[in-house]
Amino acid sequence: MNSTGSRLYEADNTTWTEIDFEPDSNWTLAPAPFGDDDLGGVDYNTEWAGNNYAYFRHIFYIEDLSDYENDTLSLNMAANNYGTYYLNGEEIFDDLGWGGGHYAQYWNEEIKFNSSLLKEGKNVLASVVRETGNTQWFDEELVSVTPKSSAWGFQPDYLFLKLEVLPVYAFELVAPISDKAVSEDEAWDSEEWCCGYANWTYEFDIWAYNRGNIGDSYEINVTLNDTVNFSIVDFDSIIHAEFDEEVTIGLTIVLNPSVTEFSVGEFNVSVTSMNSTDEISLWTVVKARLYVIQDTLPPGTYAQTPSLVNSSSFVVEWYVEDWYKDNEILGNDTKYFIIEYMTDNGTDGQTWGEWTVWGNFSSELESGIFTYGFDGYRYRFRSIGGDDAGLIENKEDRYDTETRVDLTAPYAVLELRMDGNVTNINYIELEWAVSTQNGTPEIITGYDAQYRFNGGDWTTFEEDTLAKWAGFNAMVDGVYEFRVITSDEAGNKGISEISRNITVDTKAPDAKLIELPELTDLEQITLNLTQIEDTVNFTLYYSVVREGQEISPVEWDIYGNYLITDLPILVSVDNQFHYYFKVIAYDLADNHFVNDSYEDIIVDRDPPMKIRNLEITDGNLIENGTVDVILSFKSSQSQDLVGYRIYRSTNQNETGEIIDNMESEALYLSYRDVKVSLGATYYYSVVAVDRMGFESEAEVGFIDLVVEEEPVVKDEEGEGQDITGYMGAGLLVLLAAGVLGGGYYFFGMSSPRNIVTAVSEVVEEGTSNFTEVDGELLCGACGAMFELTDERSCPSCGVFDD
Template sequence: MVLRQNIAFLFIVFLTFILVGQVKADEPNIDITGIKYTNDFENGDPITIVSSGKDDATAYNYNFYDDDDDDCDQQSCIPENWYAVDFDDSSWSSGAAPFGNDELDGVSPGTIWQTEEGGLNDYLIIRHHFTYSGEYEALSSTLNLAYNNYYTAYLNGNLIRSCGWGCGEPDAEYWNNELTYDGSSESGPNPDWLVEGENVLAILGIDSTWGGGDGEQWLDVELVVNVQAWTENPIILGDELMLRIDFFNNEENNATNLDITLEIDELIFANQTIEIENNKTFEWKVDWTPDRLGEFNVTAKVLNESLTRFIHVGYYAYNFSVDDDYNVGNTSEILTYNITISNEGDVDDNYTFQIFGTDSAWDVDFVPSIINLAPGETGAVILEITPDNNTYSGIYELTLTARSQYHGEIENMIVQSGRDNGTEWKWVNSTGGRLYEESNTTWTEIDFVPNSNWTLSSAPFGDEDLSGIDYNTEWTGNNYAYFRHIFYIEDLSYYENDTLSLNMAANNYGTYYLNGHEIFNDMGWGQGHNARYWNEEIKFNTSLLKEGKNILASVVRETGNTQWFDEELISVTPKSTAWEFQPDYISLKLEVLPVYAFELVAPISDKAVSQNEVCCEQEWNYRFEIWGYNEGNIEDSYEISITLNDTTNFTIVDYDTIVHADFAEEVTIDLTIALNTSVTEFSVGEFNISMTSMNSTTLDTKYIIVKARLYVIPDTLSPATYTQSPELINNSSFEVNWYVEEWYKTNEIMGNDTKYFIIEYMTDNETNGENWGDWIFWNNFSSEINSAIFPYGIDGYKYRFRSIGGDDEGLVEDKEDKYDSQTLVDLSAPYAIVNLRLTSNLTNFDYIEIEWYLNHTNITSYSIEYRLNDNQTWINIEENTLAKWVGFNIPIDGIYEFRVLAYDEAGNEGISDTTNKLTVDRIAPVTNLVDIPELIGSNSISMDIENLDDTVNLSLYYSLSKEGDEIFPLEWIRYGEYMVNDFPILINIINENHYYFRIIAYDLVGNYILNESYEEFIVDQNIPENIKKLELKDTKEINNGTTDISITFQGSQSQDVIGYRIYRSINQNETGEIVGYKEADKLYLSYTDLDVVLGHKYYYSVVAVDRMDYESDVEVSSIVLEIEEETVEESENESSNNAIFIGAGLLGLVGLGGAGYYFIGNKGNEELITGIAEVVETEEILESDVTDSKFTEIDGELLCSACGSMFEISGEKICPSCGTFDE
């Protein structure tokens, strides 16, 4: 009964365990691995989807075109829709970026782009096709460009930017433009333009300026998408956050219908039901804007799991002061203000300063420009202001403010744009000129009542779409358009601390008003502008707003048949108002001291008064103009004094004794003189003029002399002039100078009167000076001009120049059959042909020689360069040499390219084609055989190699001996020659042999190592010999219906046996299970099989196992353990047990229902003998059935009947295994 109760209890416990385990198994194992946040929704992390040519040699389809303003008959002009996705560019050339004609900061062009005379090739279109799978959730995207001079860029047919005016770059750099999309027109590529599948990036590069191409070309681009970053910057109150909670499914199956919850400060903020794929993470993103300062408890929950983190919401605040707010100094002097700033917020902060009221020409610096302060920390910043020399003397009112790096603004819409909301405006347009005079602004005021010509229409107003934005109201023609929009403000206090921003998109000029006050005016500025959102964003305070009715008014003028108008008004509130912090503004004063400076100039300093200036019979009068320039920074008055050296022949009639000049003003000093009747043609009157500042604190006087004379003898001497031009030039346009001969200039009587220069040229038409053409008139230049750019140079042509001077008497210089200067135009760069003194493009040499040749005259030097492993940087081997070969000691292995830069006298640089790539490999391959087992039992072996490295072929060697007869050193025999792709190979092998294999690996260059390592193995196909004398015995003990069986046997005679496996089965035809294993450490071995269950016949098999894991043939013996029921009489002591030996078997009596058992060992096919055990009612052992000894002698050893162990015969019969002994 007790047994049954125990069994029942155990069953219940087991069942409960199973059921509980099933309940837990139904609940998936989900972890919450993290709670992250971000407040960065603009910058993100950049991921490049189209690499630059500089970094990755990105390939493009490209074609050259002529400027549309040039002659398209010479070269095709730009095709229509060249930027479209479906445009067929299959016939174009293919080349790698960058595109250019010379190196840029060590980067070489991937494809040469060289413009030519007349505008040929000055337009380059490149198109790159790329695949995008849409795997990124982009915040924005960026196009980076390195270019000169202009460009236009498209993505999938959408205009990124048209840079054709106001954005030219004379020199390319990485990067000239970084265009990141911000929602406005032409700000950058919209990430929504990317599509899954094929995309096209198309760029038009323009090498053209207002004066023509500049001879330098470069174009390279990079396209980047910016994805959400989780950098966890400090949070400032007012920030919009995105929380990301990561849930991980640890199960092998998908987890469905999971309820997840987000709690903030223990209140449910968001929840959702989700599904998570097996072994995957689910990212739950939740938008949240904290509404207070301090710590927030953020907890995520799923099932019984939860994760909590604390998020701090901080604030910025600061205080700053200036030691001395009044500074005095001179122009060009550095004036400093010492600023102290303290961080009074609770976050680390970077502060910058702004100064208002300074002149744009002043140098203004803050040192440092950015200061970082921890909460409570104070720092110092120095403001340095240097007024320029043109700064007017006076006191300047300046305003200083600081700004936190976390400064942010909240925008509130007052008047929406037509683009976003179709906002209605009353408007009217003219047929040409103004409808209202410029001074008449009554139409901008609230009380103005428009007449019937004004109509109510929706913005935007225009005549064609603007970057994909359609107009709502058509406005055509070159005219003035007037617009009015009325809006209402209910409560002005709402905008008390705000700033207003008026944002305008207009083409071309305009004036903009709020409540009759002018806000911005660019009417008539320069060349106008094309419309974009936004052309201007003008900030101003809210004092112009009125409670109730308000009016926005604008007048826009268009002169180019392209119209557009749209506008919006927003209020901007600093985030810091949420914690009642307002940025401070400090007033500074800067006094610029007066500087008195001036210049005295006489435009005509030497005058011969001729007869036609006679005013009367007695005298001749003449008026000199002397100019004074105020070059100081303040108005000044000047005292004029004039003296005369010859008062007999000349008289001072009148002059200005005092003149006044305002700041930067030019004044004229009039001097009237008279020539007396005594004057002769040789008389010279010198008038010494002095000008003295009347306000300068130091004496400052300037002097000048003017001369007058009566008469100059007739001029019979024609001018003497000459030209100068470079002897050799590498440009089709070059400067030609012309001069008056010095001897002619110094001739006061007949010379020094050249009035004009006629410049002529001739050319040899590329005959190397053999045949010269006729003189060609170039131009007639006045004497004030002494040089010009000659634009007609042609490569290989020689040009001769001459100047023909003419004077004011009409005399012309004679230059018949003469020329002054000669120029050879050499535009052809010298290109060397480079060879390596090698027979192959592979080598393992440490030293090579490079040679080159070319057919070009006037070579001045060569430079030889190499680059390694496709690096963009070229390294000098030798420069400024005239040799035509060079030796090169190879520094490291790799792939080398070489080029030669040749220079000629004209300054042309020719970069040769790069040589074929030379692979330098001096390292032998380390290929080896794949490990082979030490023992092989098959008739063949598959042999393979590993660590291929750069191996191309191998030699296989072997050595062979009988196992046990090995002789060293080994004698190696070549087995065969193989290529790497021949492996693996199959090799036949023979039993009982010991094999050795090794290889020698060669690379393409022939490098190899005499590798002494080898693989060896022994071929063993023999199974071990059988065991002998397998016997089974009992151990005389019964325990819970089981007994132990002793197994003894004599080991195998094979030399490579490592152990023995013992199997047991209840089926004669099956080997059964392994019940034991014995190491082969002695000849006679025994093993005890424990706890064998009674009631079966057992077959025991023992096999020998050798080093190959081969098994010998099986030796089998059986034993029967049967239980039979028999009625027995109970003795007085029912719990007694008795045991006696009966023959070779065991008779056991147990008090369990009168059951008894016996067994008989049996070998081979012996008959099984069974019997019935008797119940004996006494615990005494029958003396007649007790054996005399517990040991049996077998083959000179003793077998222990207690444990089955065998041991050598000695003086005492004691079992060394179990301790049994004979008494």
């Protein structure tokens, strides 16, 4: 029966060699010899092929065992290679563990033994032979040699011989296993640990045969050539063997963690007889090495890359498969990685090129940077591992990983959901669409919508959204710009073009008309604005009515629509009209504010009417060469008077200087020019002044204060002399032209530049206190003019006519 490579029966299982063993269906009957080619002209009868163990059983029968009494048996063996041979379950010869092997010949071994192993009846000759070189051969024979004396029935006479046997010391050493490759399953873990690993321990047996004729004791010594990778744990230092006894010398060794498949430990075992008077020593060498199973398993590896990258350079990693890494016997010995790649040349995976070696990397490296990426290309990678036995992984047409290079950032086209660049609404919506790359839509992972204010930094207001629009609330008026950052699956970030500027302006302009004067005499007035700021255009409203015919509320009409560049606005105006103006200002965002404030102006180009009835008199008291001059006149009939202006000159052709401005609404007015120096003629001009500052036509009069005699001067006590005595002497007062009547006038004492409060006409005794002038009466007591009535009393001072 053939095995398939390993033993069918373990070495310690010899049941198949025994007489009562029952072969199963795997056993086959066949004639010897067995082989695969002839041996010395002897041809095989049964073919034996294959590197394996072959098991043989030959059954024979003995009817009368006494026929073999005193016979010598010889078991002859021809085998290629080595084997173990049994008779009736008893081992006759064994070279299976020797390891050296031999070729077959007739005969390799001839083993002699007595016939005590034979059985009457059934006997079994069993053998197991192993061959690994495809040169199989096996044949054997059992020969019984019968002495002639037994055949003749000869019975000799016995002679008695007394012998004295001298002690003979001799022994033989046999190492059944002299070269051992220690495997894990044959070793046992010692209790000694080194560097965190249990040592592999193995025990050698050395047989010592006492070949002397007396018992003997033996001293054993062991030496070791490699104490780094091997150690001696224990051995039998002294052992005793009786006559013809076989004893076993035990040697326990250990393979240290540093041992490699190339390490060989040689243990020299020397044995010395302790009882012999002669020095008898033998030695044998046993070798130990690490058992290495023949590696037939190539590495299992794989490459790994990201499926999508946004760089032309990316990491390629390679690993050993777990199932290979965990195989401590045939695996876990990857020495290098060959990394290959192919590319589709940008065909979106439709057409692939040939495999190209990227690099050969030692097992110490786990990754590398691939720098040959092109945008839009796909790359496939595979790892081909090689081990220290020279085995190379076979990937055939398989690949481990695929990567697409995407260097193109997605691009969003941004639009604002509004027209123009200015708005008065603080809410803005924007929308966007994504462009396509090579006709393929990008796989978008999110959008970030950003704005910046007045050219400042960008701020995100909508983050990582998949919506394609966003609403923005502008909290502060100003200039806003927008953009969208688009992220794709590869990690690319594309920034859209910046949107057009949007000015958010929610405040109405505060432009106003520049303040107009209350009155004007111009033919055109100029309108302008103040606080213009961001005003771009405005509507001018107006209303015009004749002065004095104003109504409320003002009724407005549009005068015109203007741009700021149209300023100033010239408006023609008519005399005696009241004009009203107001504006509504607009900015670019169409913000505007309607209010009721306005500017108005009255056009007045007419001078006032002249005064009437100017009378000029002097006072009746001369002090230090001066006298008071009294001017009396009737008011102007104009309605917009603000006062009167009095000029004095000593030159008839000049108006002279202003000596006073009078404000009075009285019908009759007078003015005292105090302490006017005597000795000159004085010309007085009185004009009415209106709200425009216009002067009326002057009413002019004069008084001649040329004195013919020296008047009485005021004495030190402050009393003056009456000048009535001088009246006849020629103190003549001439009135201006147009003054009717005549007479002498005097004025009572009064404060300078005050209206005279007491005026009386100097008349003949029995004359009236009033003088009629142009149909009106002039009061001689106070100088007031009043209408002629029956009461004949002055309404100003209350004096009655005498």
